[in-house]
Amino acid sequence: MKIAIVLGTRPEIIKMVSVIDEIILRGHELILIHTGQHYDHEMSDQFFEELELPTPNYNIGVGSSSHGKQTGKMMEGIEEILLKETPDILLVQGDTNAVLAGALVASKLHIPVGHVEAGLRSYDITMPEEVNRKAADVCSKYYFVPTEKSAINLSLEGISRKDIFITGNTVVDACFRNLEIAKKHIDDIENSSNPSNSFNPSNYSNSSNSSNNSTSPDSSKSSSFSNEILNLLKLDNIITLTMHRAENVDNKKRLTDIIDAIAELKDFNIVFPIHPRTKKTMENFGLYEDLSKLDNVHLIKPLGYLDFLLLMSKSLIIVTDSGGLQEEAITLDIPSLTLRYNTERPETVEMGGNILVGADKDFIVDSANKILNDKSFYDKMSLAPNPYGDGTAGKKILDIIEDSYEKGECRLDS
Numbered sequence: 313m314k315i316a317i318v319l320g321t322r323p324e325i326i327k328m329v330s331v332i333d334e335i336i337l338r339g340h341e342l343i344l345i346h347t348g349q350h351y352d353h354e355m356s357d358q359f360f361e362e363l364e365l366p367t368p369n370y371n372i373g374v375g376s377s378s379h380g381k382q383t384g385k386m387m388e389g390i391e392e393i394l395l396k397e398t399p400d401i402l403l404v405q406g407d408t409n410a411v412l413a414g415a416l417v418a419s420k421l422h423i424p425v426g427h428v429e430a431g432l433r434s435y436d437i438t439m440p441e442e443v444n445r446k447a448a449d450v451c452s453k454y455y456f457v458p459t460e461k462s463a464i465n466l467s468l469e470g471i472s473r474k475d476i477f478i479t480g481n482t483v484v485d486a487c488f489r490n491l492e493i494a495k496k497h498i499d500d501i502e503n504s505s506n507p508s509n510s511f512n513p514s515n516y517s518n519s520s521n522s523s524n525n526s527t528s529p530d531s532s533k534s535s536s537f538s539n540e541i542l543n544l545l546k547l548d549n550i551i552t553l554t555m556h557r558a559e560n561v562d563n564k565k566r567l568t569d570i571i572d573a574i575a576e577l578k579d580f581n582i583v584f585p586i587h588p589r590t591k592k593t594m595e596n597f598g599l600y601e602d603l604s605k606l607d608n609v610h611l612i613k614p615l616g617y618l619d620f621l622l623l624m625s626k627s628l629i630i631v632t633d634s635g636g637l638q639e640e641a642i643t644l645d646i647p648s649l650t651l652r653y654n655t656e657r658p659e660t661v662e663m664g665g666n667i668l669v670g671a672d673k674d675f676i677v678d679s680a681n682k683i684l685n686d687k688s689f690y691d692k693m694s695l696a697p698n699p700y701g702d703g704t705a706g707k708k709i710l711d712i713i714e715d716s717y718e719k720g721e722c723r724l725d726s
């Protein structure tokens with residue numbers, strides 16, 4: 313079977329790892345199409361190298377621009393590639409512009425679309441991601457949803473239940489596999505007390521990953537843990553902070569309120585791997601320099617996945633507006649404060665691990681201090697089952713696709 317994947321940003325790369333591994337492991341032909349929406353080394357290439365993903369067959373190189381221009385360029389590029397490659401199915405993941413472009417183009421060419429992480433709804437149509445995920449769901453044939461709640465969202469929109477498959481979220485696959493690798497490496501460093509050893513993840517690969525050897529990039533390029541992150545991991549009371557949503561970082565008042573809250577959290581060490589969008593707007597609004605002067609705030613460049621997983625796992629709290637981080641926090645049993653007023657991940661709030669603090673300065677500060685002084689939060693989280701599954705989503709997705717292909721449903725001419 314010939315399976316094409318369109319991806320373009322950091323979270324899509326991470327969340328497609330287990331699907332790509334399964335495609336290669338099972339001997340299917342993979343056509344990997346990178347739109348080039350994220351292009352900095354820290355936002356794209358470092359993940360291909362560190363997670364041993366095959367180099368994309370195509371990179372459309374769209375770069376940064378307005379939504380219409382960016383999506384239009386993606387569509388043009390994807391159409392040309394799909395016409396040439398004629399895959400049996402196209403997979404997209406999540407809610408970025410790549411998802412919109414890929415799903416729309418493939419459906420018009422009558423190529424079946426599988427939407428990984430389908431069915432999420434924030435019901436906030438001002439978010440570009442809500443538009444993208446809804447439009448992609450109109451164009452899809454297979455809905456790989458993480459939870460029962462997302463399945464219900466789709467049913468309510470008239471999607472037939474037979475096309476909806478509850479698989480869990482592939483982020484759990486990525487999190488489990490790579491945290492194990494990262495922790496093993498830290499143990500090795502502690503045992504050898506030589507932090508400068510370069511780290512080759514293939515030494516710790518599980519069987520599905522090691523089958524990837526024929527397609528994996530040169531493993532000597534694999535990441536090493538920087539001394540910077542090793543030192544940060546020794547700190548107490550860590551908050552991992554990330555943000556990049558347009559509604560927070562492009563709005564001066566909201567961004568200022570959030571930064572003011574961060575500056576008040578003196579009892580914490582705040583580690584902030586900063587998204588390029590956020591760095592640019594903080595600099596433009598004159599917010600970067602003052603924050604960077606605070607001793608307990610560590611502004612660093614975006615981290616590789618292994619470093620970042622370790623950082624999250626050593627954190628007391630995760631403060632974020634990221635979708636993926638809300639899920640990873642739950643998976644690692646770390647409470648999160650989400651810098652939004654709604655979420656398409658309500659499961660995280662319902663199980664008691666996520667508080668929607670918005671951009672409300674006092675609420676952010678009070679919630680962080682409450683968690684610092686109330687350890688029962690962690691006990692509650694560790695007892696609750698993970699709503700996003702057991703880390704086998706990639707396998708389930710491939711089982712479903714193969715089954716459908718056997719039945720002759722997953723073809724251009726079916």
Ligand code: UD1
Binds near residue numbers: 349
């Ligand atoms: C995009 C996705 C968002 C996802 C996020 C993951 C859409 C509409 N948005 O948002 O859903 O959560 O990725 O991180 O698809 N930039 C760089 N270098 C890069 C990439 C971006 O400097 O490699 C800067 C550029 O100034 C750019 C800005 O960041 O204009 C925003 O990038 P863009 O890809 O448009 O949106 P994200 O905020 O990254």
Ligand code: UDP
Binds near residue numbers: 556
């Ligand atoms: N991430 C990472 N390094 C970082 C910040 C995030 O590897 O410095 C990972 C994180 O673990 C998660 C994904 O990037 O898997 C989330 O990406 P982002 O927040 O950009 O996008 P979203 O999930 O909001 O779409």
